[in-house]
Amino acid sequence: MDVAENILKPVEDRTLRAQITRQILDMVTSGNYFPGEKLTENALAEQLQVSRAPLREALRELVDRGVLVSQPYKGLRVRPVSGTDLKELYSLRTELEQFAFRLAWNKRSEDAVADLESRYDRLIAAQPTGDQARTISKELSFHSWVYELSGHSLLLSHWHRLTPLVQIYMVLHFRAHGSHGQFRHMTTEYLQLAKGEDLDLMLSHIAEHMQQGLLAVLKSLDRGD
Amino acid sequence: MDVAENILKPVEDRTLRAQITRQILDMVTSGNYFPGEKLTENALAEQLQVSRAPLREALRELVDRGVLVSQPYKGLRVRPVSGTDLKELYSLRTELEQFAFRLAWNKRSEDAVADLESRYDRLIAAQPTGDQARTISKELSFHSWVYELSGHSLLLSHWHRLTPLVQIYMVLHFRAHGSHGQFRHMTTEYLQLAKGEDLDLMLSHIAEHMQQGLLAVLKSLDRGD
DNA sequence: TGCGATTTGTCCGTATGTATT
DNA sequence: TAATACATACGGACAAATCGC
Numbered sequence: 285m286d287v288a289e290n291i292l293k294p295v296e297d298r299t300l301r302a303q304i305t306r307q308i309l310d311m312v313t314s315g316n317y318f319p320g321e322k323l324t325e326n327a328l329a330e331q332l333q334v335s336r337a338p339l340r341e342a343l344r345e346l347v348d349r350g351v352l353v354s355q356p357y358k359g360l361r362v363r364p365v366s367g368t369d370l371k372e373l374y375s376l377r378t379e380l381e382q383f384a385f386r387l388a389w390n391k392r393s394e395d396a397v398a399d400l401e402s403r404y405d406r407l408i409a410a411q412p413t414g415d416q417a418r419t420i421s422k423e424l425s426f427h428s429w430v431y432e433l434s435g436h437s438l439l440l441s442h443w444h445r446l447t448p449l450v451q452i453y454m455v456l457h458f459r460a461h462g463s464h465g466q467f468r469h470m471t472t473e474y475l476q477l478a479k480g481e482d483l484d485l486m487l488s489h490i491a492e493h494m495q496q497g498l499l500a501v502l503k504s505l506d507r508g509d
Numbered sequence: 510m511d512v513a514e515n516i517l518k519p520v521e522d523r524t525l526r527a528q529i530t531r532q533i534l535d536m537v538t539s540g541n542y543f544p545g546e547k548l549t550e551n552a553l554a555e556q557l558q559v560s561r562a563p564l565r566e567a568l569r570e571l572v573d574r575g576v577l578v579s580q581p582y583k584g585l586r587v588r589p590v591s592g593t594d595l596k597e598l599y600s601l602r603t604e605l606e607q608f609a610f611r612l613a614w615n616k617r618s619e620d621a622v623a624d625l626e627s628r629y630d631r632l633i634a635a636q637p638t639g640d641q642a643r644t645i646s647k648e649l650s651f652h653s654w655v656y657e658l659s660g661h662s663l664l665l666s667h668w669h670r671l672t673p674l675v676q677i678y679m680v681l682h683f684r685a686h687g688s689h690g691q692f693r694h695m696t697t698e699y700l701q702l703a704k705g706e707d708l709d710l711m712l713s714h715i716a717e718h719m720q721q722g723l724l725a726v727l728k729s730l731d732r733g734d
Numbered sequence: 735t736g737c738g739a740t741t742t743g744t745c746c747g748t749a750t751g752t753a754t755t
Numbered sequence: 756t757a758a759t760a761c762a763t764a765c766g767g768a769c770a771a772a773t774c775g776c
Contacts, residue, residue, distance in 0.1 A: 335766065358773065436597055551761080581763085584762070
C-alpha cells in the first residue's frame, strides 16, 4: 500500500519522474533509509531500473521538498534530524494549523464534520494493528482535514511540504516506542474541540497538542538514533 | 555556515544547474516573461547555451518553488496570477511575518536594529532611481530582516519560498503604477514600530501593511494584465 | 603529498509518448 | 486520419570534483 498516497495530492503519476519521486519518498518515509544516509545515483538507478536522467530530476524535487539534502559533487543524503529542526518543525506546524483553523472555523458543515470523524475512526482503527506506515498515514490525514477545509491552497501546499519531515520524525518515534496509543486521548480531545464552538480553546489545544508531540519525539531522539 | 548569508549574498553557483535556475528566476521576476507565458525547453537551451539535462533539472526546481507550473507532456508556463492566489499569498505572508516578529522581538539587539535601518535606507535610496528590480530587491531585503533575526531556519525557508511570487506581483504593480513611493509612509511606520516596544501594535500594523499592499496590487490586476 | 577510483555533473544522439493541427 | 512539434526517457560518453589509499 502506498504510504504517501493518502497524504499528498492524488496526482496521477503520469511521468516516470513522478513515479520515481513517489517511490523514493515512500522508501524514506517508511524508514527504509535512515536520516543522514547517503544515496548514490547509480545504485538507485539500478535498483529502480531507470536511467539517471529522470532519476536526477526526481532527486532534485526531493531536495527542494527538504526530504534530501544536496552537497554539490559530494552527493545526496536523507535529511539528518536534530532537536533544533524538530522544534522548528513543530512550532511552524502550530502556527500553520492555528491559521488553518481560524480560516476553516466557519466552514465546518455537517459533511465536513462527518469527514473529520471518519478520519478519526480510521486513525483509531489503524493504531492497534501495529502497522506503522498506515497509522502515520491516518494521523496525517486526520490533521490534513483542517488545511483542506480552509480552502487556502497556498497554505495547504506549505503543509504538504512539511508532511514528509513529520513522517520521518514519526517513524523515529515509532521505532523508539512501538506505538503512540498514548496520544489517543489528545486526539480525541482534538476531535471534540474541532466539533465544538470555542475557537480559542481549539487554538490553545493545538499548541498543547504539538508540544506533547514534540516532547515525545525529542525523547525518542535522545534515547535512540 | 550562516543560512541568511547564503541568501543575501548567494554563494558562487558551483553547478550549471544552479546558474540556470538563477538566470530563469531572474528573467521571470524581472518581467522578461509574463505570467502564463509558455516556456519551451529547446528555446531555453539554445538561448542559455546549455544542454537539456541540467536545464530540465533547473526547471523542475522552479516548478517546485511555485514559479513555474507544469502540465505533463504539455509544457511549462510561468505561474499565472489571479486575485485568489494574490489574496492567499498576502494572507499567508501576514501570518508568517507576525510569527517571525513574535520570535524575533526579544532578539532585537542594537546591531540588529542598525541592520534594519540600513536596509530601510537602501530601500528609500533605491525608490527614486526608478530601477524596478533594484527597488523590489531592497523591499524584500527589508522584510527579510525579521525572518533572519527570528533564527527559525524553517520559517526562513518558507519565506524564501514565497519571495519569487511576491516579486512577480510587485513587477505587475510597478508596470501599472510606475512607482510605489506611495507606500513610503507605511514602510516608515513599519520601521518605527519594529524599533519600538509594542509588539501588539507591530503585529496589527503588519496586517494593515499587507492589506494595503494586497489592495494596491489587486487594482493593478484589474486594470492591466 | 600524489594518484587512482568513485561519484557527481554535463552533453549528445536517439527513440518514444503525447498533444495539437 | 495523418503529420508535426514537443515533452519525456534512455544510454553512452566525457569532464569535474571528491574521496581513499
